Amino acid sequence: MIGFIGAGSIGGAVITGLIKNGYDADEIVVKGGHSNRTSLLAEQLGFKVVKKVKQLDDAEVIFIAVGANALESVLTELKEIASDKLIVAFTGSASVALLKQDLGKVKVAHAIPNTPVKVGAGFTGITYSDDFTDEDKKKVASIMGYTGQLVEVPEDQLGIIGTVAGCSPAFLDVFIEALSDAGVKHGLNRKLAYEAAIGMAIGAGKLAKQSDLNVSALKDEVTSPGGSTIRGVAALEEYGFRNAVIKAVDAAEND
Ligand SMILES: NC(=O)C1=CN([C@@H]2O[C@H](COP(=O)(O)OP(=O)(O)OC[C@H]3O[C@@H](n4cnc5c(N)ncnc54)[C@H](OP(=O)(O)O)[C@@H]3O)[C@@H](O)[C@H]2O)C=CC1
Numbered sequence: 456m457i458g459f460i461g462a463g464s465i466g467g468a469v470i471t472g473l474i475k476n477g478y479d480a481d482e483i484v485v486k487g488g489h490s491n492r493t494s495l496l497a498e499q500l501g502f503k504v505v506k507k508v509k510q511l512d513d514a515e516v517i518f519i520a521v522g523a524n525a526l527e528s529v530l531t532e533l534k535e536i537a538s539d540k541l542i543v544a545f546t547g548s549a550s551v552a553l554l555k556q557d558l559g560k561v562k563v564a565h566a567i568p569n570t571p572v573k574v575g576a577g578f579t580g581i582t583y584s585d586d587f588t589d590e591d592k593k594k595v596a597s598i599m600g601y602t603g604q605l606v607e608v609p610e611d612q613l614g615i616i617g618t619v620a621g622c623s624p625a626f627l628d629v630f631i632e633a634l635s636d637a638g639v640k641h642g643l644n645r646k647l648a649y650e651a652a653i654g655m656a657i658g659a660g661k662l663a664k665q666s667d668l669n670v671s672a673l674k675d676e677v678t679s680p681g682g683s684t685i686r687g688v689a690a691l692e693e694y695g696f697r698n699a700v701i702k703a704v705d706a707a708e709n710d
């Protein structure tokens with residue numbers, strides 16, 4: 456049995472990714488918040504919903520997916536049942552030290568998934584407390600594996616990994632939206648413009664992942680001499696695209 460506290464955007468995305476990719480919904484129990492969001496999701500996916508954190512006592516691994524404002528109260532309730540469990544917090548502001556401080560001698564991890572977990576194509580960075588054994592890590596990996604990649608990172612890099620992989624689906628969505636707008640401006644209907652932009656993003660990502668070439672060389676392959684693409688790349692540079700992306704990451708990193 457595994458448990459979740461919170462099933463909002465990221466908790467709901469992980470639960471959806473698990474179940475849609477074959478994890479048994481009967482093995483998932485969720486304590487939701489104040490709205491009916493969790494019960495609506497449970498109707499679609501078939502997992503069990505409980506009202507109190509202590510009702511997650513049968514879970515071997517508990518994922519915390521609440522925001523910073525609810526974390527302290529959740530940890531206070533969780534402390535009563537946490538001693539024999541693995542606790543994995545998605546809360547951005549959490550840290551291994553903070554979780555240990557509030558939960559005592561409990562094995563804890565801090566992880567930042569991204570929303571593509573919902574379709575089994577996620578990228579999740581994770582940092583474990585020192586007392587996590589290889590066996591414990593395997594247990595967490597065997598669960599998160601249903602949602603995509605899980606990569607262990609040093610704690611001082613979890614924040615930037617969380618920005619580069621966790622915030623950036625929103626950045627890419629803005630890019631896809633802008634590209635579709637441009638397509639519409641030049642006469643495409645909206646549906647086809649989105650199909651083309653999204654299909655391109657999926658394909659270019661897959662190629663970048665599978666190719667021996669780095670993305671710079673892949674860009675070179677598209678830019679035919681004297682052709683249209685290099686004019687587009689030059690315009691992106693003229694309007695500060697690269698710098699805008701770096702500034703977006705700076706902004707996300709600096710609270
Ligand atoms: N969104 C993302 O892509 C990512 C988010 N994160 C982090 O995850 C955290 C949550 O973000 P996000 O999912 O976007 O936020 P949401 O507001 O969508 O989700 C938070 C959920 O927590 C629930 N909740 C609040 N209090 C409790 C409680 N006491 N017990 C159980 N559930 C509770 C809320 O339920 P209700 O609304 O029903 O009250 C809400 O659905 C943040 O710290 C964020 O940094 C990390 C990685 C990616």
Ligand SMILES: O=C(O)[C@@H]1CCC=N1
Nearest residue numbers: 547567617618621622
């Ligand atoms: O916007 C946020 O704070 C969270 C962290 C990573 C993605 N979303």
